[in-house]
Amino acid sequence: MARCLVVGGNGFLGSHVVDELAALGHEVTVFDRFSGGADSFSAAGVRRVAGDFLDGEALRAALVGQELLFHFLSTTTPATADADPSTDIRTNIALSVELFAAAADAGVTRVYFASTGGAIYGDQLVDPIPESAVPLPVSPYAIGKQAIEGYLRYFQRTRGLESISFRISNPYGPRQHPGKKQGVIPIFLQRVAEGLPLTILGDTTMVRDYIFAPDAARMITATVGRPAASPVYNIGSGHGASLDELIGLIRSVTGRTVDLELGERPSTFVQRSVLDVGRYTAEFGAPDLVPLDEGIALTWQAMSGRAS
Numbered sequence: 535m536a537r538c539l540v541v542g543g544n545g546f547l548g549s550h551v552v553d554e555l556a557a558l559g560h561e562v563t564v565f566d567r568f569s570g571g572a573d574s575f576s577a578a579g580v581r582r583v584a585g586d587f588l589d590g591e592a593l594r595a596a597l598v599g600q601e602l603l604f605h606f607l608s609t610t611t612p613a614t615a616d617a618d619p620s621t622d623i624r625t626n627i628a629l630s631v632e633l634f635a636a637a638a639d640a641g642v643t644r645v646y647f648a649s650t651g652g653a654i655y656g657d658q659l660v661d662p663i664p665e666s667a668v669p670l671p672v673s674p675y676a677i678g679k680q681a682i683e684g685y686l687r688y689f690q691r692t693r694g695l696e697s698i699s700f701r702i703s704n705p706y707g708p709r710q711h712p713g714k715k716q717g718v719i720p721i722f723l724q725r726v727a728e729g730l731p732l733t734i735l736g737d738t739t740m741v742r743d744y745i746f747a748p749d750a751a752r753m754i755t756a757t758v759g760r761p762a763a764s765p766v767y768n769i770g771s772g773h774g775a776s777l778d779e780l781i782g783l784i785r786s787v788t789g790r791t792v793d794l795e796l797g798e799r800p801s802t803f804v805q806r807s808v809l810d811v812g813r814y815t816a817e818f819g820a821p822d823l824v825p826l827d828e829g830i831a832l833t834w835q836a837m838s839g840r841a842s
Contacts, residue, residue, distance in 0.1 A: 535559045536759065539600040539642075541587065541633070542566060542607025546710045546717075547648060547702070549574035550751035551604060556580060558755060565596045566607070574709050588625065590632055597640040602758065605633065606648045611716040612675040616802060619674035630682045638693040646754065647686060649679045651701030651768050651809045652742060662743075662774075662810035665701070665766045673802040687765065698762055700754055703770030703809045707747035707829060708836035718780070719744065723834055726788050736799030738778035741806040743770040746829035749821060756818050763817060770809035771823055780826075787831045 538555050542548040543564030555562045556577035563581040573582070585592035587607050597603070609625040610618075637645060655663045656670030671677045686697040710717045712724035722732050753769050775783075785792050815821075824832070 535561065536601045537561045537563070537599060538602045538604060538758075539563045539565060539596055540604040540606060541593070541596075542648075543580075543604070544568055544574045545606065546574075547705050547747055547750065548604070548606035549709055550707075550747045551606060551754055552580060553577045554748075554751045554755040555604075555758070558758070560602075560758070563596065563600065565593065587629060587633075590629075590636070593633060594636045594640070597636055597642060600637075600640065600642055602644050602646065603633075603637045603642045604646045604648075605630065608648075610675060610678075611714060612653065612673055612802075613715050615675035615678060616673055616800070619677075622674050622678045626678050627681050627685075631685050634685060634689045634695060635693075638689060638695045643696060645686060645689075645695060645697040646758075647682065647697060647699045649683055649699040649701045649766075650676055651703045651770055652807050653804065654679055654701055655804075655807065657804055661806065662772060662808040663768070664810040665764065665768055665813055672804070683766070690765070697765060698757060699766045700769045701766060701809070702750055703743035703745050703768070703807070705745055705747045705750045707833050710747065710833070712837075718742075718777075719784075719830060719833060720837065722780070722784055723788070723830075723837055726784060726790050726792060727837065731793040731795045732781065733795050733797050734777060735797045736803065737796070738781065738794075739776055739805070740803065741774040741776045741808065743772065743774055743808045744780075744826055744829070745769065745771045746824040746832075749823045753814065753818070753821050756821075760818070764813060767814045768809040768811050769814065770811055771826075772809060772811045774806065774808035775826055783827050783830050787827065787834050 544566035552575040615622040653676035689695040706719040710720045712720040
């Protein structure tokens with residue numbers, strides 16, 4: 535079992551990774567701001583280190599004695615990076631480089647990085663999209679993720695710091711906060727709960743690959759302690775669902791009337807993004823995934839419980 539530092543481990547996806555690592559018997563430390571006060575993860579025996587990603591000294595202190603680093607923190611969302619790309623460069627990219635350098639200095643042996651599969655590939659002719667496809671990102675958020683992947687290759691070449699980048703499709707599920715304006719499923723469910731119409735940017739034909747966050751966390755943690763033939767793996771369901779299909783499932787799960795309002799489609803939107811997960815399943819086995827309708831139902835139940 536390994537000593538693991540999860541940067542961003544109190545966030546949406548990071549907290550699910552923390553729970554899975556702890557369940558596997560690893561010694562887990564979470565570095566996060568804990569700005570809400572409470573723990574998002576449910577595992578017992580997890581060490582908490584409250585600190586800011588912008589504080590290099592705090593990060594270096596947290597890295598002491600750690601074997602594995604999970605970088606699951608982002609200072610921006612797709613929307614905020616689009617509004618201010620320079621902030622994404624100064625914080626996400628630059629500080630990730632500093633984090634990797636500090637990890638190498640601390641003797642960390644491998645980094646696991648939460649990249650993006652929903653945006654990094656851009657518009658592709660192949661469907662589903664394999665890792666061998668040349669990334670064509672058109673949004674600052676995805677461009678930043680690709681840059682960080684590149685720096686991980688650099689640190690492996692120059693410092694021997696091994697790494698795996700997970701190109702994660704569109705995770706959703708409990709603990710995803712709709713107020714952060716990232717993740718169409720919790721945003722839609724929150725608006726349904728409030729009796730508000732769903733805002734559709736463009737039309738309902740856009741297709742995405744949605745994966746239940748606990749499933750994504752299990753796929754990611756299943757690679758720990760095992761040899762990996764590639765530095766990049768797609769993490770997704772391998773199946774696409776259109777917004778029209780998604781809205782139909784939301785209507786069915788909630789039993790409520792759902793009204794729509796149309797907005798302008800942003801120029802950085804990709805029309806269709808479905809990931810080929812064959813590389814992952816060939817090496818680590820095919821995961822048992824929660825179907826989309828069940829995952830939406832579980833997310834709705836979690837949000838309803840939080841609101842009650």
